[in-house]
Each structure stands twice: as C-alpha cells, then as structure tokens.
Amino acid sequence: MGGILARVYVTPKRGILDPQGKAVQHSLHVLGFGEVADVRVGKYIEMQLRDVAGDAAMARVRQMCERLLANGVIEDFRVELGEGRS
Amino acid sequence: MGGILARVYVTPKRGILDPQGKAVQHSLHVLGFGEVADVRVGKYIEMQLRDVAGDAAMARVRQMCERLLANGVIEDFRVELGEGRS
C-alpha cells in the first residue's frame, strides 16, 4: 500500500542566535555570493509512515516533533503531508 | 525593496548510510511511533537574497549548493524561490 510521506521543517526560532547560519553566510560572502543578506540553517526530515490515515497522521507527526524532532525552547517546526512511496 | 527568499532542501542520497535517520527512527519506535517506516534527516536552509532577479537567482543559488551547501558525494539538493521579506 502507498503510505504517507511526512515532511518536517525545523528552524531556529527568530531572535535565537543561529551560529551556523552566520558562519555559512560568511563563507558565501567569501565565495563571492554577496547578495546573501541572511541565512538560517535548520533541519529537513522526511518520514515514510505506514498504516495511518491523513488526519490522524498530522496529529501523530506533531507529537513526534514536540517529543523528539524539534526542541521547542529554541526551534519552530512545520509539518507537510504528502503521497508516500509504496 | 523586497528581496527573494531562497529555500534549499538538502537530503542524504539514497543508498548512502544515514546514521542520524536510523537513530531517529529507532528513538521514534521506542517512543511508540511504530508507524514510522523510514526516516531521512537532511538540512533546510533559508536565504534572503538582495538585488537579484528571479531567473538569475536560481542559477546563483544552485552554484552555492554545488560549491558549499551540499556535498554531491552523499547529498542531493532542491531549490525553491519565493517572495522575501524586505
């Protein structure tokens, strides 16, 4: 059966220091990409889910984010659901 | 002027070992999320670009990915362009 593909985007909260983004921006400038005004580096997580219906899935994935995938103190997350590979 | 917001998705290549994805999947199972059949952990990078037109931007961002943001040996990347904050 074709399951569900969940896409999770975890990004540093606004206002929270993102040292990684800062360092990447610096290197891009050194490489001559001066047009880069700001960089934020986060996580992108793809999950294949089996045996779950779409509506239930959303709630489950949000739980996964709160309990493991994202750190609510310093990170925000966003979830998208799509057609999974079978 | 409102610049361009570039979204870059970097994902581990299929067939390349992704220890982090494996570990995350394991932890999710331990937490009772048995429906998770596969996990890939990648990066999500948001960049604010200034003074560039959309078509040129795409080419520039792909260069950034090839030269720095992604490692072709183990990673694939995808770029999306959108409306940036000004």
Add this chain to the structure above:
Amino acid sequence: MRWGVIVFPGSLDDRDALRATERVLGDEAVPLWHKDRDLHGVDCVVLPGGFSYGDYLRCGAMAKVSPIMEGVRAHADAGGLVLGICNGFQILCEAGLLPGALVRNRSLSFVCDIVTVRVETSDTPFTMGCRAGELLNLPIKHGEGCYVADEKTLAEIESERRIVFRYTDRGGRVVPEANPNGALANVAGVCNAGRNVLGLMPHPEHAVERLTGGEDGLRILRSVQLWCGQHGAGERSAPTVVSGP
C-alpha cells in the same frame, strides 16, 4: 624534513601536530595560515584535527573553500605529501582529494577513546615504515567519523589497496564491536590513487610520548620522515614505494 601544519579558523590539534613534528621528531615545522595560498616549500602538509568553522553545515565544508586549499591541491597534484587527521580527513574528502565522506557517528555522540587500528598496507609514504598487518593503538576523538562511500567507490579503494587503516579488536580482528563510529568496512583511513594523500580519523600526533597516549603514532610520522629522506626534501615526484616486508 619540513612539515607544514595548516591553521584554519577552529583548528584545534594544530599545536599538537607542531609539537609532534618539531619537538618529538626534531624536524622543521611551520604553521600555514588558511588565508595564504603558499605552502612555503614544505615536504608534507598536515591538515590538523579540530572543528574548522565550528563544524557548521558539514565538517570541513567551509574549510575546503579557503585559499590555502588551492596550495594543497597543487602540492598533491605534484606528488607532495598531504596528511589529513580527523577534521583534516573530513576536509580532504570534502575537497575531493579523497574518496567518500565522513558522517555522524552511529551512536550520534562524540567519542574519545584509545582504539586499535590495523595497518592494511605498507605501500604508502605514511606506512612504509610499518608492517602490513601491524596493530597500532591510537586515540580517536570525533563526533563525525563514520566513513561512507557508494559501493563502487568502496570496491575500488578495496581493490586498489587504498584502505590504509581499519579498526580492529586487540587481536587484530575486524569485528563490529571494534568499530567506534559505524564506518563502512571498519575504515579508519584511506589514501588517494597517487598514494601521496592520506586521511585518517585516529590521531597519530597524540601518540608520540610514553607519558601522554603512547608512542604508536610515531610509526606513521617516522614513515613520512623515512620517505622524505629517500626522496629528497623539496623534490616533487610521485612517490614510488617499495612495499615493506
């Protein structure tokens, strides 16, 4: 001989590499600044351990684009010796001077320990003073030392005997329990096709004194001395190496 140790922003074991080559081996050793392009005529350039650019984005990703790497590439193409230790190994892979890549340890946590590695070939300037099959006890300390490569690449480096070190148990057996980071085929170090560029996760420069970490690292550093002695300091010809006994 003359060693050069590159200092990237966030290099940490650069001072240890300088101590090992200068104070312990008694060679000439100079720091090389990442913003330079010139290697100041060194025979062997060391990319030291550490967290260049904080390991942000990917280990070695940002170091690979610094000016000094142009010098390193030219040096390597001319047959000069390049030794990448830990973060240096990661940088060489990122720069494409070595095959494969290094990713998060399977445990997902940093590991500091003394491990046993087996010398897989003495047919490199870095191991010509060792016996193939010889066991060395060396420190490791890394969070991203899991060596990965696609099957084709792995098969290739296997057949070309370019896997220079493997993690083993104390008895020299290649077993999963002896693998500290999940590396494919227990790979601890590999070299390029020209055999003049070596990368390894363990730290030979931290095993050069009885009092601090043992002396097995000298087996590797002395091999480099030996090779440079035979090939004349400064000379730039691809290494032709007689296999050890």
Add this chain to the structure above:
Amino acid sequence: MIATAPAGQPVAADAAAEHGLTPEEWSAILELLGRPPTLEELGVFAVMWSEHCSYKSSRVHLRQLPTTGPQVLQGPGENAGAVDIGGGLAAVFKIESHNHPSFIEPFQGAATGVGGILRDIFTMGARPIAILDSLRFGAPDHPRTPYLVKGVVAGVGHYGNCIGVPTVGGELHFDAGYDQNVLVNAFTIGIAPRDRLFRARAAGTGNPVIYVGARTGRDGIHGASLLASASFDAAAAQKRPAVQVGDPFTEKLLLEACLELMQTDHIVAIQDMGAAGLTSSSLEMAGRGGAGIVLDLDAVPLRETGMVPYEILLSESQERMLLVARAGSEAAVQAVFARWDLEAVVIGRVTDDGLFHARWHGTEVCTLPVSALTERAPVYRRPAEESAALEALQHFDVNRVPEPVDCTHALLTLLESPNLCARDWVFRQYDQLVGGNTVVRPGADAAVVRLEGTRRALALTVDCNSRYCKLDPYLGAMLAVVEAARNLVAVGARPLAVSDCLNYGNPERPDVMWQFQQGIHGIRDACVALGTPVVSGNVSFYNETDGRSIPPTPTIAMVGLLDDVETFLTPWWKAEGDLIVLLGRSREELGGSEYLAVLHGIERGIPPWIDLDAEKRLHRFCLVASQERLLRSAHDVAEGGLAVALAECSLGGPGLGARITLEQGMRADALLFGESQSRMLVSLRRRHLGRLRDLARREDVPFTVLGEVRGSSLVIGDLIDLPVEAARARWRHALERRLSG
C-alpha cells in the same frame, strides 16, 4: 515587555517591583540619585543589585574564607584567581555555576556555562588548558533526569570539544533533592606568565572602550542575573528570557585573538561580558579602576533590528568581551581582531567623573554614579537558624539495620548504583586529550596535566558529598575540602589552592542561610588547616523550586602541583604479587553512607568524623612515599568505603584481582562499606615494605598490610569473592543502562 516604555523616561515604584527590587531597595535608589531612575537606569540597578551580581546575601560571610598565602598571585575579586606554580608561570582558575539555564535548556545551558568560565580565564591572559565539570541531577528514575543528563553532558562536551580545551575530570551525582534544580558547575584552569596577568581595572581618561566578539541580540535579557536571583517556579517558565545559544567557534576565534593581542601592550583592562552583559562588564571595570565611563549605545554591533537601549544594556549574548585600550591603539587592536574575522568597535571612553553615562539617539539614558552600583550595593546579614528537622535526621540507631547476608551481592549492588558506577559513559563524550598534556585522564582520583616544556604537572579535582552536607552542613563542607585534597595527594600532588562553588537554596530562609554559614565555616577551617587558600569562587543561591531547596552543595575544586610529573600515581593495581596496604584507621561509621542509602534506603545519621591533623600526616606520608617512588598505586577511600575502593583498584587499569584479609572487630558492613575519613589504599613492591613501614611510623600514620595483588577475583576473607571481569562490565555499563531506562 517592560522594555517598551520610552527611552530615558523616569519610572515609578511598580516598575521596581517588576524588576525584583524590594521597596527598601527602591527608596535607596531614589536617595542615591535624588530623583527617580529612567527605565534603563532601573534595569541597570536591578541586575547590578541582584544577588548574582552583588553577592548581597553572601558577601559578609565570604570575608571569613582564607584567601592569602605565599603561592597566591591573585585572590577573589578579579575574573579568576591565580597561584604561582614555579618557572615564572601562574595557574589561573575558577569554578562557576550555570544551574538555572541548564534546567531550562540542558544542552545550551551547560554549553554556555562552559563558554562563560572559559572567558573568565583567558580574560586574565591565560590560555585555558583544562576543564572539569561538576554535575548533579535528580533521582535517576525521575522522568526528566535522563533527558537532563544527556543534554547537559552533550552540552559540556560540545563547547569544550569544539573550542579545543580538554575536559579531564569532574563529578556526577544523583539525589532526589535535585529533581527540580540540577547543578551544573564548570571549572577551567589556564596558564599565563606570572608577570603578565591581565586585570579588569579601567584607567586612563580618554582611553577607548572597545567591544569585541559576537553581536548583541535579545538573548537572556535578565537571564543569568535575575533567573539566578529568584526562586524557580512554574511562573519562571513564563518570564523565561530568550535562551542563549553558545557559539564555541566564535569563542575560539575570540580566545586566539585576545591572547595574540595580550602579547602587545595595547590593553589597559579587559573583562568578559557575562551575566548582565555590557552593563556589568563596563561598570565593574570602571568600579575597580575608580573611573567613569561613557558608552555610545548606537555604536554597539547588533544582531537584531529594533533593539532599544534597555535591551542593549542588559542583553546576555555570549562570546563578547569589553576592553579598554591605550588611546591611539584602536587601529592596532582592530587589525588583530580582523585577522580572526572578528568585529572590534569603539563604543565609549574612560572618563574621570566617576559616572556611568549611556547615550542613545542623542539622549543620555543612564547617568549613574559607578560606586552606587558597585561598592554601595546593598549588603544583607540575613537571619540564620538551624532547621528543627535536622536533629531528627542525624539520629539513627545502627542496631536496627540488618547486616547483609551476602556481602558480595551487596558490593555488586553498590558498584552498579548510580553514584558509584563508572563514569565512562560521561567522559567518553569529552575530548580529554587535545593540547597533548593529559597524563592522567578521567577515571582516577584526580586528573594530571603536564606543564608544557617543564618537568612539573598540575593535578585537578572537584568534589562534594551533598548527603554529608545535608546531615551536617559544617562537617560536610569540611569533608568536601578534605576529600579534594586527598584526591590530589592520591595522584602524587601537593594541594595548592581552592576555587569553590557554593550552591544553596533560598537565602531569605533562615535554615538555608544557616546551612550557608556552616558551609563557609567548614571550608574556612579545612582550608586553613590544609594551607589551601580560596582564590576564586562563585555563589549560587535560590536553587529552590516551589519552596523545596536543594541539599547544601559547596563544590570544591582544588588544584595541586607535582614537581616531577614522572612520580604521578593512578588508583589501580599494577602487578601480581604487589603488597596492598591500608593507611589510616577504620571506625564503625555508617552515618550518611552510600551503603545505607543504596541497600537500606536510609539517609540519616552523622557523617564520618574528621581529624585534620591525622589527615595532614597522611598527606605528608603519601607525598614523601610517592616522591621516593615507594608506591605503585594509590587510591583514596571515599563513598562506598573500603570494599568499593578495593574493587575500584581491581576494576580499573589492567583489571587484576586481590587477596585481602581484614581484622573483624566491628560489624562486617561497617568494616566493608563504612566511610571513615583519612584513609588511603596503596600497593607497593614487596621489597619496599620495610622502608614504607618506617616512614609510616615516623609520620605516625596507621599502617595495615591487607594482602596482595593476585588472581582474577577480589577476595576479601570469607566475606567477598568478586570475579573482576564480570563485575567490571556491569560497573562500566550501569550508568548508560539506567539512563536508557
């Protein structure tokens, strides 16, 4: 938030309350200024007068600690203390707490704690050479404990590993008393030429004040200062400031740039920006130098848009330093930082008017007498009274405790218990080697770090038994000092000096204040007796949640010196046939022992007694014996008593067994697991027995040959038969198993 009031406008009493200032403190401010303060000035008063920055509850008591001695180069009062270690070198060290932030966000809290103490050290001109971490968590089975432990350990490792300073030791304890208030105390030691220590005294009217390092964001406004100055409760979660994220990479650049600049003489004064950021660093420099300072807040490099002066003054963004340079040195200073890709911006000047001026968009938002914020900060003699409950806690009848039927099983249970099992899982996550001078790594009684280019080495340890302190805050504090010293002696080092981190509950509670005073007295008496002055330290009050305080926890970091690094010792047996000797006397003392807690669930009684003279004789004996190379190993007898100490000698290193016979003469459990002080286990070659015994007689140290190193089991009379290999695996993996639940 309060900071949205218009800049430079006067505020009223209610704002003071919001800032945690008492009505009395508010009227004191009005009196000092002769007018109501502006919002910015109020914020400055709030942080400078906070417990964390002003030490208002502890100052009068801290004065009792011994802080002088021939070895002391810098006592308390600067960024860190310093002692003379010979060869023209100074050892610069300090321990500091980061408790509340680590409870809110364990990884970043612990990481920024390490980052902060590292800055304190290189601010003095010293290159950091080692870190220790002292960690305390709640019961292992508390639902939040594993998460906190994993986060904190990963955070400590992240910062230390990434900046390239080895973490060579520490401690880890579990106690339900820390369920809601974990303790994360980080220690750093660095080395500098003794005649080139940098201090934080602003001087030279007209000299530029230069801001270096990371940009200023809204991180932790009122974080360290106010969080650490009020009790913790559900509401604290609301007032939670933006969490500080550590950037060890930037700090590494800052470290190298500062040390490079310190080779020159462009610097007049330098101070890191820690708690209360720009405000406290500029005020403390001005205060120490008796100078004034004017800051142009428009010049401060900002990370975020729309920041108001209140936020700029109080931000606790990490990886920033403030320095006063000689007039004319601006360009030279900026050149050094540019080489390391760091910003260095002139944001003010030193003045001679004794005032703190902060200007923004053409208005002066602060005009304050520096002394009002520093030496004229409030000082409290808070009421202190022993808790009524304590006496009951100290009373217990050992005869009601059944002796164990199977002592081997009892020993194994102890070896697997959270406070006694091996810490490998922790320190494997730390780079213990970078720098190339680590001689004794974590796992021994103390770490030994060679002094580059000399024959000497430093020994480092941090210790505290908070159960002892709970049962007797005076004796407990004394025992913490004594155990630390004994740990140094065990590796062959002469104790030099102390840095203490005094973690207590709410000082507004008389019983807590009493615990604190008793703790100070204990440290004072032990340090005076052992000749180890306190050269730096830190007080962390308000470790209390919903009215419940932590056990009193005065962690003692101690530094010792080996004149010849080759004479260092480790705890474990070295060779079959070596003799095993116990130094010191065992008494029937089970009060407050790990044995009672683990096997009988009893945490009562009176901690073991300490005879400081006997302790000193033991130290003298061990140091002579190690210098004359009469010993092959030494290990102090601590938590878990003689049996656990013997087991540790077998389980570590090569893993050799031993044959031991003990004179009975008291309860078997007291004999095996009692925690009598001033004891040390040593092993030696047979031929040295005579000389060692004579030495013991001369130094008047009780000397008992217990047996010999032999076989693959630890055998103690007919009480214990422990196969080393099997026990070792269980001891090593117990911690990880518990944490993975």
